[in-house]
Structure formats: C-alpha cells, structure tokens
Amino acid sequence: MKDYLCEDTIAAISTPLSKGAIGIVRISGKKALEILKKVFRTKSGKPKETFENRKMTYGIIVDENNDEIDEVLAVYMKGPKTFTGEDVVEIHSHGGIYVVRKILKRVLSEGARLAEPGEFTKRAFLNGRIDLVQAEAINEIINAESELSLKVAVNHLKGSLSSKIESIRDMLFHLKAFIEAAVDFPEEEIEIIETGKVKEKVEKATEKIEKLLETYDDGRIIREGIKIAIAGRPNVGKSSLLNALLKEERAIVTDIPGTTRDVIEEAVTLKGIPVRLIDTAGIREAKDVVEKIGIDKTKEKLKEADIILFVIDGSTGFTEEDKKIYETLKDNPNLIVVINKKDQGLKVSCKDFENTCVEISAKEGEGIEVLSEVVMKKLLLEPETLFKETEAMITSERHKNLLEKALKSLQNMKKSIEYGIESPEFLALDLDEALNALGEIVGKKGIEDMLDIIFSTFCIGK
Template identity: 40%
Template sequence: MITDDTICAISTPAGAGAIAIVRMAGPQAFQITEKVFRPASANKKISTQPTHTLLFGTITDGQNDIDEVVISLFRAPRSFTGDDIVEISCHGSVYIQQKILNLLIDNGARMAKPGEFTQRAFLNGKMDLSQAEAVADLIAAQSESARRVALQQMKGGFSNELINLRNKLLEFTSLIELELDFSEEDVEFADRRQLIDLVDQIDTVLKNLINSFSLGNAIKNGIPVAIAGPANAGKSTLLNALLNEERAIVSDVPGTTRDAIEDVININGLTFRFIDTAGIRETHDKVENIGIKLTYNKISKASVILLMMDARDEDQNIHRTVMDVKKHMNADQQKLILIINKVDLVDSSTINQRFSEDAFRELTGTDAIVPLSAKHRTNLDNLIDHLLQTVDTNAIDNNQVVVTNARHYEALKKAREGILRTRDGLLNGISGDFIAQDIREVLHYLGEITGQITTDEVLGNIFKNFCIGK
C-alpha cells in the first residue's frame, strides 16, 4: 500500500449538522492547507506552527471565500496516523463540506479509502492490528459494556497479553533451534521441564481467551434471547412490554405470530436481542408450521430462552413443553427461564404456593421460574433481574481481556492446537525440529492477531469495513 501520498475525507457523519470535520493526512498536508487557508493573523504561517496548534481563518478557492474555519495541526510523528495531519472544522453544510473536500483534492490530495487513516496508523507502528480493529468496535459500540471492552482493547490490553506470550515462546524456540545446529553433539540448551511449564501456562491463557469469546460476541452483537412457548401464551405481549412499544401483533387468535420478530433493548449497559417466535403447537397450516420450525432454530441459537406458559396450564403440560424445548438446547451453553404468564387470571395464593415448591422446580429443571402478567407488566422487574444474571460480567468489571472478534477467536483456537501438539511432543520425547515447527505455528497465529504477521488480503478485508474518514 502506498503511504507517501496525501489523503483526505470527511470524518463526521454524512448530512448537515452544526459543524463538520474534514481530515487530511500525508506529507503534503500542511502545504495543501496553506494553498486554501488564509489565517486571521497574517503572520501565522502553517509551516512555522508547532504541532497540536489551532488556527482560525478562512477557506478560500483563490477568488471566493468558502467558510470561516478552525484548523488543527498535528505534526508527524505525534498524530493519530504518524503522518502530518490537518483537521478542518467547518460549518456543517453538506455543500461546504464537499466544496472544501474538492479544494483539497484539486490541490494534490486524494480521497481516502475506508479505514485508510487507521490503516496508516497500523502501518506506521502507532497501533497493532488488534488495536486498529478495536477502533472500529468502539465506533460501533451500542452499549456501555461494548464500549468498555473496545476501549480496553484499543489501549492494548489484548495485545499486551499476546505479545507477552509470544516473547516467552520466542526465547525458547530460539534455544531449541540452536540445538539443531549442534544435533551431532546431542546437547540441550532449552530445559524441557521449564518449557512444559511454560506451555501449560500459555495453554491456560489461550483457553481462557477462547472461552471469553461467547461473552465478547454477545456483548458486541447483543445477547440473543428467544421468547418461546405455546400459541397464545403471551409471547408478543411480553415483547411489547419489554420494549415499551407495540412492536408485535397481539391477538386472542392462536398462531398470530408466524415469523420471528426481533428487536433490541439496552438493559444496564448490556444489549439484548429479543426474538418473538411462532407459538409451538400442532397445526395443519403449512405457513404456521414453517414458523414453528423457525422457532426451534432460534431456540437452538439463542443464549437465553424465555419459555412462556399459561398459569392455567397443568403441571404435566408445562413439563412436557419444557422437555420439548430442551431437546433443541445445549444445556451447558444456554439458559432457560420459565415464565408463568397470566397470573392475573389465577388466585395469587395458589400461584405463590404452586410455583415456589421445590417439586415444581425439579419437575421443570429450569434455571429460574418467574410468575408474571405481561399484560399488566406485573413482576417484569424480576424477569429483567434474572436476565441480567444470565450474563457473567465479572471479566468486564475486573478489566480482564475479553475476545470479541471472530478472526481473533479462530486464530486463538489454531494457536492452542499448536500448543497442545507442542506439549504432547515434549512429553513423548519428540525431536526438537518437530517441536520447533509446532512452536513456530503458534507464533504465527498469535502474530496474525496483532499484525506482526499479515497479508495485504487480510488488511483489505479488515479495513474495508471501516467508515471513510476513519
């Protein structure tokens, strides 16, 4: 990639606003700005100003004044990209933004590609690849938890963990490869016992990082919650109550919901994606049967299942439905909350006695039982508390590294496979050249995450998803 030319783009969101920022980076950034900017103080030339300076003045095309602006100057290498950077803060008219951008291009800059500013920061050593990807995650963060995780990764929390592992492995693999140069003398420079201990430590770290992906992915993309149950149990009413709006059609006629309806809500800094599914029942309606099949598919993929039953249902019917839903679940990875709805239609003393008994809990085998009335929003807070308890946020609260990126997750799994092979080789006395090969593979996959080992294709795939101007 060419990094010795000068790029420019509008860095604020598309459309009109109070102000907008046009950003330019590259070796000609200051010279191009001098051609189109007239400072309010004639003695303040851009070329003589120190880094991190603000100047007020006018953008002009040489014949007409375009706008009064404030420009920010950042000299290399003390800038986001490591290049000279100029940021022009102008009024937010779409016409003015485009006019300034065209002026910069006419005077020698070119339009930046998506993510090119951040890509230059990576190529210039201002951040590693995982930090660059965290920039995009921070921009896209839609909850407090997503913001915290992305910011920690952008500050290098994840990178530091991987670099530390990589450096320890590099030290040992260099000793093992040194042994290969003296293979005829049968000497060992690397203590095998110490290497096994190191491999065990690295395996523990990799395993924890891999396991954190389920939490990280949920934080980044929202925790999928499937609302399931028999037809007319009140699933759509519950969705509307949680969202505080009439999102789903509510009717006394069974089978009203025939497709999955999704919406998102932020609760205590966590994003939940609620999915209202078609009612589970036997029917000859072909369209409804397609919806019921989709319901089971959504159940299998959700992190949490809210199974709604009518408080007037018999215990055996509830048990049968719970068992049916559990067939489509992974008990180790998914949570099942049983909701007993329409408690307003049953005597309250009967409800409290019936659903608080240990026998009923054992009968259903669910993670929690919440009696409520979705129609009247009774006990809705209790359900929300149980939802929050399904997400273990200790890792976030303790500023632990949480993996949120699928590319990182795949690389970590491959690195761990190499570590396990290395351990087996050490325990079975495998030749040093095979052990060195396995360690090199681990180093490769760890380096892929941070960008120490990468290709133009990988970079292209990563940065094409950025917005232009960042």
Template identity: 45%
Template sequence: MYQESLKDTIAAISTPPGQGGIGIVRISGKESLNIADKIFVAKNNKKPSSFRTYSVHYGKVFDLNKDAQIVDEALIILMKSPKSYTAEDVVEISCHGGSASLKKILSLALESGARLAQPGEFTKRAFLNGRMDLTQAEAVLDIIQAKTEAFLRTSVNQLKGELTLELESIRELLMDSYVEIEAIVNFPEDDIDASSRQGLMVRIDDAIQKVNTLLLSSDQGRIMKEGAKVVICGKPNVGKSSLLNVFLRMPRAIVSEVKGTTRDTIEESAQIKGIPLQLVDTAGILRPRNSIEKEAVRRSHLNIDEADLILFMIDISDRISKEDQQIIDKIKGKNIIVVLNKSDKRVRVDVEKIRKHLSDSLQIKVSALCKDGIDILEENIVKNILHGKEFQESKIVISNVRQIESLKKCLLALQKAKHHFLNQLSLEFISEEIKLAVDSLDKITGKSISQDLLDKIFSSFCIGK
C-alpha cells in the same frame, strides 16, 4: 503496492451520512497541508500550513474554481506527522453537517491532489506506519461498532494495547525457549542439563496457560460484543410485549388485548443484572392471512433459530391450545425457559402438559402486568446464559473470530511441543512447533500477515476511519 499507495494523500467524509450539527472531512498524507492552503482561508489570513500542530482555527472553505466562492464556514484542525492518527500530516475540516457542504469540501480536496480513501484506510495507514498493531486497529472497529458498554470498555483496553502486551509476553516466553533450543541444536557438545530442561518445560506450560486464559475469555466475548439473543415467543395475547416493556423499563412495544398486536419483530438492547442482551419480541401470529403476516412469521422463526435463549410464554389463565402446541413443536430441543404469565389470574393451564413436552425447561411464574416474579426470571435468564458461571469483566476479552482461530492454532502447536518434549523427541521437532506458535501470535498482532488478509480486515471498516 502498499508503498505506492502510502505515497498518496487520501481524503474522506469521516462523519456518517445524513444531516448533523457538524460534519468532518479528513485528509491524510504528504499533501494534506498544501491542500488545506488551497481550500481554506483562516480568519487571520494565515496559511494553514504555517499553523502549529494540534491547533484549531476558524475560517472559510473557498472554491477557487468559482471566483473564490465561499462553500462553508469551518474549523480546521491540524495534526502534523508523526503525532497524528495515521502518523502522517492530518487535516480535519469541521464544517456544517449537511451532505452538500461535506461533499463539496471533499471534492475540493480531491481536485487539489487527494484521492478518495478506501474503507478503513486511515486506520490501515496507522497500522502500516507502526502507530498501532493489528489488534489495536481492530479495536478501533470494535469501538465504532460496540453495542454494549461492557464491550466498549474491553475494546478501549484493546486499543490501549492491553492485548498486545499479553501477546508480547507469551511471545517472549516462546522466543526465549526457541533461542535456547537453537543454541543446544547448534552446539550439541553443550548438552542440555536437567535444569534447562525444566526451565524449557515451565516456559511452554506458562505459555499454554496464558493462551488458554485468553481463549476462555472468548466464551463471554461474544456475549459482551453482541449481547446474548433472548427471544420471547408465544401465541397471540399471552403478554410477550408486556414482558419486553417490563425488561426495558419503558413502554417500547404496543400492548393491547387485541390478538396479533405485534406484527413485526421488535429488537432492543438491554442489560439485565449487568449482562448485555439483545431482546426480541416476536409476533404471536401462527396462521398468516396475508404476505405481511407471512413475513412476520418468517422473522419470528429466524429469531427463534438464532436465539441463545427462548422465553416461551404461556398464559396460565388459559388452557394449552393447538397454537401453544405448534410453538412447542417448533422450539423443542432448544434452550428454553417457560414463562407462565398472568399469575395474577386464576390458573387454568395444565402445567404437567408442558412438562411432558419440555421436561428439561425451567418454568417460572410471572405477572408482566403486576411485575411479579420478574426478579427471579431475570436471575434465571442470567444464570442460563452464563451457564451458571459468574460474569467476570476482565481487562482482556477475545471476541474476534480471526484472533480466536490464531490462538487455537497457537495452543495446538504448544500442546504438540509439550508432547514432543515429554516423549523426549529430538529438540528440532519442539522448536518447529514453537516457531508455528509464534507465527500464529504474529498473525494476530499483524507482525506477519498476508496482504490479502490485511485488505479483508480493513475492508470491513467504514469509509473515513
């Protein structure tokens, strides 16, 4: 089925919908250059197919069905096989970024012999044509979706092939062991000596350590990818939006002395001491009076449930009220830092009361208004999220669930192999586990992967990529 569809020439609008300065229609496949010849006329009247690869030309896109009506002015970029993104002939037509122009150029390409590309099909072709392995293809998606600079950097490393190299080095260790075991099994008269036994063990241990290191990186991988979710909650008017603005260093949320100012949750990405965070300011409303406020409460609760860390804010110039108590009941048992705000005012709150209910939680005094205590609060947020560990931005970070699952399977097989080895079980058992471990690695790189899974992976891409 792949071979069939690989023969097609595919086309899609590669820029996002909406208006923009420019937009790009991308075409890939054997017919790309012919299609370009049919719909594009260069200023020098030469046919695009005669242009050198990696050259850009100014001209016009024409609709031959309509007496060669001009559709748009455009630049055409040619990248001939095999040195292109998909390893096929690729043509990119860069026109004005309006939807009418882009749709018309796409429809002309389709009328001239291309078919509409599936989501991620350009990248899928790059993979199927051997331009990149699956980890690199997935890195393309990660780069497009990267929300944090730290994650962008590791995704670019993955696209460069850093993860591929590491996986290859583990695979090599395992293949060497596998070949050695097979030789012994097939030629039992050459009995295994102590030094090859030792060598085998060292290689399996090395592989276990490398897989473990990759898996350990996944701890911070999700934080790098998404940013840890830090939700600010508390009753109305305690200063939640003021704190959000202090973190963001800009007046993002409306702050006022009117209770219930924030009605919708406000989400912003930010970095605190280099750690990517998803900061959420919630509505303080507790007793909704209408459907809008009901929705606001629902969203606050949803965010509280999904939070990596809750900043529970209390106004220290006020006594603990029923409303505070209601929130305490909702968040009890979660990962919480209690933020005692308005430290510039006279203290009326009974801190012991909070301690009684949230005994494990750290309490930090701040004044969002005067920006006092913010540094200490930020330090503790970071400490809390990283569980006291240092944030190490390593070259390779695993954040993809599919990759994590395969690595776990690989590790399990290697641990079994080691166990068999130590218990002097027959070598066949060990070689079976090593084969399973290699197979798990091959699933990550795509060397061995089912069609269904491949389709699933690429279907999460956008059209045109």
C-alpha cells in the same frame, strides 16, 4: 512495517453524514498541509502560508473561484506524532450535509484521494502507531452497544490484550533461542534441551493461552450480545413481554391471535449486557402463505437463540396447543418457561414444569426484573464480575481461532517431548507455528491478506 508510508494523500468526512452542529473533513498524507494552504483563506480572504502545529486557525474554505464555501476552524498536525503517523489536517465546518460534501470535493480537487473504509486506522497500524488488536478495538468502540462492551473495547485499545499476547510471544522467543542453539551446536543438544526446560516453558505458555480462551464465551456475549427468542402460541402476550423488556411500546399488542406475523428484533441492555430480543410469530398451523413464512422464520430464530422464552397465557391454563410447542422445546437446556398474565389469576404454575420457570405480568411489569436475573443465571453470567479492567478478554472470533491454532501447536510440541522426540528441528517447527499464530493476532506476522477484510468493516473517515 513501521517504515511504511503511503505516497498518496487521503481525505474523507469523519463525522456522520447528517445535519449537525459540526462537520469534519480529515486529510492524511504528505500533501495534507499543501492542500490546506490551497483551499484555506483568512477571514479577509488572504492566503495563509504558515500553520502552527496543533493549533486551531479560524478562516474560510474557498472554491476554485475563491468564493467562500463556509467559515471553518482548521488544524494542522505534523507527523509522525499523529493518529496515522503522517501529516494530518482537520477542517471543522458547520455540519450541513451539502457544505461538508462540498468541502470534501474541494479537497479532492487539489490532489487528495477519497479514503477507503478504515484507511486512516489502517495507516495508523501500518505506520506502527497501534497494533492490530488496538486497531480492531477502535471499531469495537464505535460499535459498542453497552457500557460493558465499551469498557472491554477501551481496555483493548489501551493494550491489555496485546500485552498478554506479547508476554506469551516473548516467552516462546526465549524458548526458540534455546532450541536454535541446539540446532547450531548439535553435540550439546540434550544438555541445552534440559537446561532450557523446554517442557516446563511450553506448559506455562499453554496455560496462559488456555486462560485467555476461557474468557471467549463471556467476551463474545459482551461484544455481540445475547439472542433471546420469545416463543409461544398466538395471543399469549409475547409482544407485551417484548415491550416490557424494552420498557417502551414497539410491538403491536391486540387481542387478535396472529397479530405478529413477522419476526421483530429489538436491542436492549439487561444488567449491562447487550441483548437482541426476537419477538417471533405465534407458532400454530398457518392459515395463509404469509403466516406460514412468519412461522418458518420463527423456527429458524429459535435454533439461533442463546435463550428461548416460552410464553404461556397462565389465565387460560396449559392448552393442547401449548403442549405441542412445549414438546419441541422442553429438551433445550436454555429454555425458560414464562407464565404470563399473573394479574388475571393463574390456572397453571411453575410447579407444573421441570424447566426453569418464571411467573410474570407483562402488562403490569411484575416479575420482569426477576426474569432478567434468571436469564443471566441460565447463561452463568454475573454482570458485576464479568469483566475486570485489569484483565484481558477475548471477544473476537479471529483472536480465538488464532489462539486455538497456537495452543494446538504447543500441545503437539509437548507430546513430541513426552514421546522422546527431542529433535530441535521438529520442536522448532511447532514452535514457529505457535509464534506465527500469536504474531497474526497483533499484526506482526502473515497478516497482509487479512488487512483489507479487517478494515473494510470500519466506517469511511476512521
């Protein structure tokens, strides 16, 4: 895989396609330098035959008629010590949408192909510059929505998770050597199995995998965030609570019941954790088709939520309508009762509920910080200790599934030994399955069919 080298040269715009100070067109492949020489001129309009490796050169990009498109800074980076492992060129122009597109079009006219989403990173992986975990980490960095998710992604890019996976693979490869020796020298089978301490090694590898899997629940939350649904009857202050948590006014707040007819979703960070706040339509008997659709969506979102904030207007008390809704939610372990409008005087208190409960004033912002802390405790999250940069963490469902597959194979192997089935051929089958699953995580086994799926989630130009 390290010897892989694409025959064609690719190009794409690597900066956001919008107005800005700078726009970058990136080229990678064997013809990168050749293409640069064709489209680049010095400021005086003369062709430039030599470009110093990794040094910015000032000049202009010209069209097919040698008319100037834009003033640029161009840099040539000779492979294999580049991001993709190939020759790479970057053209830095002014950041207008039209001018950057025109430069890209000019580059494509000289023999480059438009890159597919994530193709630059895919080439970096295929050329052995990074492993598959690190390639995925680049996309995680781009999509990070909080300080914590960024730290985890950077940690993955540095190779913290890869090194953990590789250490387990090394352990199993050593074990495989003992087992293959037993196959090659059958008369020494029992002695080799005992000498190699197969069971102990399997148990040690199993413990390491289980420890990694234990990080997934927290890792998923760091990467994807928490889904918090705000529910309740109309006009109890759900939208006011949403605005208080966002610390800005996004939802319409009026005294008219049923103002929120659709589901409103907003992103916010609580205690460093990314959160998806879902302000739902008030739950009641719908008065028209539009409101019924909104209420149906509310019920769907409540099923998906990690936390449900059931909001009550404490100034009017616990109404019959509140009770009907509460009866459908009270058995949910992640329900938090939020008694709102504390500033107006409360006719109901947290003492009246067995569920976790917080008294607030969304309008005045009172109790919002306490509510944030209660949400963290409800999910058993401690943001201060959730992630340590020295430790690896599983955030990807793909990694989780493959670790579980490897774990199951090792558990089967251990059971075989305990049942007295010590045939090295049988043990080798389970061991190979575990090694293959771990190899898939870092991209060293059976990943050809997955590459297009994984890299299709990247942006073009990365």
